[in-house]
Amino acid sequence: MAKVEQKGTLSKSDLREFFREMLLIRRFEEKVEERFRAGELPGFLHVAIGQEAVAVGVCRALVEGDIIASTHRAHGHTLAKGTTPNELMAELYGKLEGCSHGYGGSMHLYDIERGNIGANAVVGGGLPAIVGAALTFKLRCYPRVGVAFFGDGATNIGTFHEALNLAQLWQVPAVFVCENNHWAESTPSWQHMPIEDISQRAVAYGMKAVKVDGQDVEAVYKATRRALEHARGGKGPVFLAVNTYRLVGHYIGDPQVYRSKQELEETRATQDPIEHLRTKLELSGDEVEEIDREVQEIVDASVEFAKNGTDPKPEDALKNVYA
């Protein structure tokens, strides 16, 4: 994916590019759902449908050398950080061509070359590593930033607290992107978090906090750019409180008994970031269709690629345990 030139204002063509990428992620994840339901994909899968603007807005703001750590809901982050749909899909099919060579799976997507130090299936598990990576950037005077993605539910875990505290204490160049989708699995925010404004978490560390509408990719992009500037400039880490919505189940197959159909439908109708951007860009039906056809082809090709990929040999399981 071509990098948009780093700049404060985005041209219409930049935003079109964002649109294309968000739609690609959406179609990719829809395909993943479809293939999972068809019984082709093993494991445990979480899609981020509704949260595409966060992945794209954040990752487009990054520059070469910046790194991310992701979560169980990692497809969007991974694609936005530059892993090709082919490599990602191959991973989900458990192939050697996958971005983790078939060892990781959906919850453990890595792409070290492209700056993805790993999706993590332990909530909060990847945050401390981002602090340590950012510390390294600081010690070596690299102008790089470490970015951690995590959810609202993750702000309840001790790892989150310790990691943010340490990041602020050591003034490392890190940005903590909290994707507040108001749910932790089946548990609504009010039932897992004693505060309404999640940016208040940062007060405990004296950390700069920025709130942003996560359904507006331009807003996410701009807020991230400012946060990165702050962190890269040696002014310390930033907590990015992103308000967003998960428009599907927690995992593929989740019957969502914990929320009403009506609530879900309302949210879907009003909070689709792709719809928002389409409206903003005043894209015509034809234009959308064309982009859609293009990304669908990429997604279809990725399935082809993955299916034609190489299965690991059983004994390969004993490789890569040690360096």
Add this chain to the structure above:
Amino acid sequence: MAKVEQKGTLSKSDLREFFREMLLIRRFEEKVEERFRAGELPGFLHVAIGQEAVAVGVCRALVEGDIIASTHRAHGHTLAKGTTPNELMAELYGKLEGCSHGYGGSMHLYDIERGNIGANAVVGGGLPAIVGAALTFKLRCYPRVGVAFFGDGATNIGTFHEALNLAQLWQVPAVFVCENNHWAESTPSWQHMPIEDISQRAVAYGMKAVKVDGQDVEAVYKATRRALEHARGGKGPVFLAVNTYRLVGHYIGDPQVYRSKQELEETRATQDPIEHLRTKLELSGDEVEEIDREVQEIVDASVEFAKNGTDPKPEDALKNVYA
């Protein structure tokens, strides 16, 4: 130790009683230092010289049925919660008559009958249990409060975060007493904590926070009473940010290479809570001497008691592993 009647204002005689108790704790701990240096006491000992007003101010505000959980620096809390000097000293000597029957030692002082559910040698380790205990009080509609003591250093650990978050979420009757003595072992606050005002920790949970001068026992008492009222009244937990000073080493024998003699001397000269109270009460030298003689006798008697105590049999070690 007789309970002071619960009231908002304290009479001079109440405060005299507080003075006596603080001095008892001081003399007790000085004796512990002495006996440790004489080689009589095994284990690992931390005294709270300088922090007596916190122990007494908080525990005097409690009523029957309230419970505490303490830390590695537990002698003062334990005495103030009603464990007799004899039982405490016997514990430090590893005797069956000790408050933990010789199984616990200085860092594991228990007195379940008197509402001490345990000192904890793991920083932050006792906080979740206070949340669970307070939850029980709430579920059973007992008008009881759980109080956790911990230090400034402890606010950096994940357990602290999870426990306070959960307490606020579940609105349990708990009071979190943070004894901010500005050091975690050899590490000064500025080096372990990215904020100056420790009460800001509570903002992350939307928890009521109260700041209090920990060298002023009356202030501690009053603040605790209000906090207890709040918690007991079903209004949720309270974070009590107590500013205090450790006037000695982190552990007995600590050479304190990390702080200057001058700083230490200045602090000792200006921040002795017992001196503060003496001045406030305008106690004469004779009066102090009389009280001092009285408490010294109690302390000396506790050493006698402890030395005459019963050593466990070696095989007793295999008791109490299971109920």
Add this chain to the structure above:
Amino acid sequence: MPELSYREAVRDALSRAMRDDEDVFIMGEDIAEMGGSMGVTQGLVDEFGPERVRNTPISEMALAGAAIGAAMQGMRPVAEIMYEDFLTLAAEQIVNQAAKHRYMSGGQVTVPVTFRTQGGAGWSPGAQHAQQLESWFVHIPGLKVVFPSTPTDARGLLWSSIYDDNPVVFFEHRTLYGIKEEVGDELEPIPLGQARTHRQGEDVTVIATGRLVHEALAAAKEAEEEGISVEVVDPRTLLPLDEDALISSVKKTNRCVVAHEAVVRGGFGAEVAAVVQYGAFDWLDAPIERVGAKFSPLPFAPVMEDFVVPHANDVLEAIHRTVSRT
């Protein structure tokens, strides 16, 4: 006689205990409306309400610790740790607090808490969602460790765990939730610390836990066709361990295979092997064989995962190895 799945058996023990006893309550992540990630607690919030079927935030340390604190005040909480892998987060509370409060207080307090958890491979969740860590807790005095392999055992042992006055770590195996069995109308508590002999045999004893009990039974059936008579024993409670049952079985058969899904190195099978070689030394005709996961984290790709974790044929091969020793 009702038929219950392993999942339903666990649920049945929980709901009966909650019905009988106000002191029992359950807590954990997503256990209410969602019924837990494995559906074990489904429906319980409807019967018992959200105060007794408590959804917690993602706070493994605090949820384990709050259960401990409630237990110390006389409740009998059952705390669910969603995946065994997350026991690594609750370890401090379980190991340093729950296991030791009674001891450190010189016997003043009891901590009747049960930590339910589940794990196990076979569905490609990857390296952080299917570890088997039961052997860690077998090393901790003050804890009891239970690992049932059948609906009957799950129900009877969970009941006993809840009513045991000590902290219990109760392991369930994810791939067993669906297996079914007829169980009595009445819940029969099963005492902790008693092994169960699933199958009598003469030639070799297979000591197995969790999923591997079923693999061992399948292997035993195949072996029988080859004329090898296999005894299958499930300790069920790993701590305290029913050493006598294991040793006397091996004294009868003179050969022993230990099987579990966990990694062999440092696994529970090591402890069993050490106990059996000690107690039945003069009776053993062959070295004790250990069957377990190969030495790697769990890989994602099914062909690799399948290779790493043990199956009936691994047990059978171990049986062959041991009987072929002269």
Add this chain to the structure above:
Amino acid sequence: MPELSYREAVRDALSRAMRDDEDVFIMGEDIAEMGGSMGVTQGLVDEFGPERVRNTPISEMALAGAAIGAAMQGMRPVAEIMYEDFLTLAAEQIVNQAAKHRYMSGGQVTVPVTFRTQGGAGWSPGAQHAQQLESWFVHIPGLKVVFPSTPTDARGLLWSSIYDDNPVVFFEHRTLYGIKEEVGDELEPIPLGQARTHRQGEDVTVIATGRLVHEALAAAKEAEEEGISVEVVDPRTLLPLDEDALISSVKKTNRCVVAHEAVVRGGFGAEVAAVVQYGAFDWLDAPIERVGAKFSPLPFAPVMEDFVVPHANDVLEAIHRTVSRT
């Protein structure tokens, strides 16, 4: 030849590595001015400054995890966990993250981090400050586990751990910090995975780790006076385990005692017993004896603590038991 204490030997390895290599740095609670709770890192902040000798807050998860993150970016951090008991807090990061990143990424990344920690009883700190938990980590593929018993070993093995491209959990024993030994001027790296035979013998092999190596040597001396010739072998690296060395020693002596300070049940000795009975079955003349802590948390009162943890006489008694078996 300089004489170094075990403490100084650890420090020497750290300071040499930091002097040689900008990528090496150390972090932990109170390791700077105070030199750590055991004085191991004393003076290092003066030479290397606070950026490379980093005091951390009391945040075992984040400090372990930050070390992991730095290691993934090419540093070689050494993170100190003040007491082994607090490994229970860092366990998630060590077990689910450090041990698995390389594997889960299909080999894209290395995690050359070393976790130093220390523990051990004998000074009555009570139940939460002296546990020995090394066996937990032996169960985790992806980790290496080292436990030196002498100054020479501590120095050479720590160096190798720092330069190993895998995560290493490095255990020191608190009561050994004071023991001294002459060591070479040059630091000789000791390869991970090689056992050390401290003493040749004919009648029985004692496989011991940490403090128990010294107790075993004392017991061996006493046994010698009784005419029993004892071989003492220290695996030094517990994972990967030098099985060959252990097995071949037992094949020579035909008898085996395993000794460590950790609780016997579920301890490292179980793994050794399982390995040795398997590899030397036909050579063994007696069951393998296990020596370790009795089954309780560590009590405070010295008479009880002394009773719980093993000493030379416990090793000697085990030697007697094994040689008296016919």
